[in-house]
Amino acid sequence: MVSPSSVTPDIDVLTAYFPIPGLGQLPINAFVIKAREPMLIDTGAPLDGEGGDATESFMTALRKVIDPADLKWIWLTHADMDHVGSVHQILDEAPQARVVTTFLTVGRMSVFRPLPMDRVYLLNPGQSLDLGDRKVTSIQPPSFDAADTAGLYDSKSRTFFSSDCFGALLSGPAEAAADISAADLEAGQLLWATVDSPWLHKVNDATFAASLNQVRKMEPEMILSSHLPPARRMTDRLLGTLAKAPAATPFMGPDQAALEQMMAQLTGDAARAAVSV
Ligand SMILES: [Fe+2]
Ligand SMILES: [Fe+2]
Secondary structure (H helix, E strand, O other): OOEEEEEEOOEEEEEEEEEEOOOEEEEEEEEEEOOOOOEEEOOOOOEOOOOOEOHHHHHHHHHHHOOHHHOOEEEOOOOOHHHHOOHHHHHHHOOOOEEEEOHHHHHHHHOOOOOOHHHEEEOOOOOEEEOOOOEEEEEOOOOOOOOOOOEEEEOOOOEEEEEOOOOOOEOOOOOOHHHOOHHHHHHHHHHHHHHHOHHHHHOOHHHHHHHHHHHHHHOOOEEEEOOOOOEEOOHHHHHHHHHHHHHOOOOOOOOHHHHHHHHHHHHHHHHHHHHHO
């Protein structure tokens, strides 16, 4: 279920929570910047948490915040499935819109369902785009799980849209990152960072510190991650947690023996539930 809510008068978020067994709930966010030339950032996941088609749910939420026909830009931060779920449906309903993304994202999409090349606008990290009342600048975030990732900084709202970076696995939904206890937020952010960016364990400390500093120097008022509730004036805290990720315990998923144990446990619970009815 995708639900819309307002972050600021000119930014809306469309959120779905996706359960990951054993790890927690992952928020999956897309954003609408109601600029003079309106922009949608990412397009949700193709499936909802129960395996159903999420496109209609995403489109219903999107239509509540903007007429898709008014969209001028669709920014794809990268071609992972949780970011490109409804992009073709939106292209159909937003005939004026162009997809702002990188050459690599276009390439990755081409092995799934190609983007129409006459609807694409290529923008590399460091380059900017004018939305009429503000400039957005493409920025590679300090952590990411795909080489094509490009977040963006919005000069008017002073918001860094960070894609997968700063995401967190949570115990349940929250309206704002500040509503989550400090301990839960740090643990959820570190778990996500080790799952999403395992290469952080091999990174050179000085190089990583420099990329964290790049975000610090931007002094964003707000960080809007694809996988975290909106975070206002929390930049130092989020950066401080991410700085711990290289030394955090590396993530290792369950192996076959652990899976079989979980299945047996589930079967046992199901059997006990049936007996008690
Ligand atoms: Fe990703
Ligand atoms: Fe993602």
